Each structure stands twice: as structure tokens, then as C-alpha cells.
Amino acid sequence: MPDPLGGRGGELIDMPLEHHAVLLGTRLELEPLRVEHAQEVATLLDDPGLHTYIGGQPATLAQMQERYRRQVVGRSPDGSQLWLNWVARRREDGRAVGTLQATVTEGTAGQDGATVEVACVVMVLAHVHPQHAASRGVAQAIGLMETTTIIDGETRWQDPPTTGR
Numbered sequence: 001m002p003d004p005l006g007g008r009g010g011e012l013i014d015m016p017l018e019h020h021a022v023l024l025g026t027r028l029e030l031e032p033l034r035v036e037h038a039q040e041v042a043t044l045l046d047d048p049g050l051h052t053y054i055g056g057q058p059a060t061l062a063q064m065q066e067r068y069r070r071q072v073v074g075r076s077p078d079g080s081q082l083w084l085n086w087v088a089r090r091r092e093d094g095r096a097v098g099t100l101q102a103t104v105t106e107g108t109a110g111q112d113g114a115t116v117e118v119a120c121v122v123m124v125l126a127h128v129h130p131q132h133a134a135s136r137g138v139a140q141a142i143g144l145m146e147t148t149t150i151i152d153g154e155t156r157w158q159d160p161p162t163t164g165r
Contacts, residue, residue, distance in 0.1 A: 027091055028089065029091050030088055033071060033072055033085035035072060037087050041096060041099060053128075053132040053135070053154075055152065080105065081103050082105075083102075083103055085099065125144070125157060125159070126138075126139050126144060127151055127152075127156055129154050143159070145157065
């Protein structure tokens with residue numbers, strides 16, 4: 001598989017869909033997102049109660065298809081981020097249960113003449129409505145720490161700070 005950063009410090013490149021892996025867990029399979037998933041996922045997320053804490057309203061099929069068309073490109077319009085998107089399925093019956101997105105950015109760790117060392121930093125964060133007990137529990141269970149940052153009424157949870165290397 002080609003280097004997702006293309007070996008060019010400072011520039012993220014397209015990551016073709018075929019390079020997104022199917023990820024298998026004990027109970028879940030993460031399948032790379034395709035526009036064709038919109039029908040299945042739109043039905044799955046069509047419950048207004050689901051939006052109590054995340055805001056908005058259920059997307060129409062056309063809105064979901066348009067969103068997925070943008071996401072499957074695999075990068076932000078300015079090329080500064082790689083977008084990896086999956087549909088989560090139960091392995092026991094193949095039923096879709098949700099979606100997952102990872103956004104990959106790059107950071108310059110050092111610079112020596114024409115050589116730029118690029119370090120990929122993985123940071124896990126979530127934005128959780130303060131009254132959404134289940135999401136708060138998941139954030140705690142995976143080791144995230146609640147911060148004082150509030151965005152659109154949701155509290156940011158993120159990896160605890162680390163010291164040293």
C-alpha cells in the first residue's frame with residue numbers, strides 16, 4: 001500500500017477507496033463507505049429521537065447521498081486532511097449499526113534544510129451532549145477525559161495529555 005502521506009512532507013494526497021481496509025473485530029466489521037450505503041444508513045438514522053443530543057434532523061436520502069459523495073473522495077477540499085469512513089456492521093448478521101470516521105492530519109516534527117520530518121499524531125476526541133449518559137459512558141470507558149471546551153452545546157472529550165515521548 002502506498003504511503004498515505006505520499007512521502008512528500010507537508011502534502012497529504014488522495015487515498016483511493018481500494019486502500020481503505022475492511023476492519024474486522026470480534027462483533028463488528030467496518031466496511032469502507034460507498035455512496036450506495038446511503039439508502040441503508042439513511043433508514044438506520046431516520047429516528048428523530050436519535051437527534052435529541054446530536055442536533056439537527058434525519059437526513060433525506062438525497063442529502064445522505066450528497067454527503068457520502070463528498071466523504072468518499074477521501075480528503076478535504078484543500079488536501080490537508082485524509083478522510084477514512086466506514087459503515088459498521090454486526091458480524092453475526094451483516095446489519096449496519098452505524099458509521100465511523102477518522103480524520104488524519106499531519107504535523108511537522110522537525111525541519112533540516114530540504115528534509116521535512118512528518119509525524120502523524122493520532123488523537124481521539126468526541127463531542128458529547130452533557131445529558132447523553134450513554135455517550136459519556138463510552139467516552140469514559142475508552143479513556144477519554146472531559147474538557148471544559150463546549151462546542152454547539154456539546155462537551156469535548158479527548159485523549160489525556162501525555163508527557164515526554
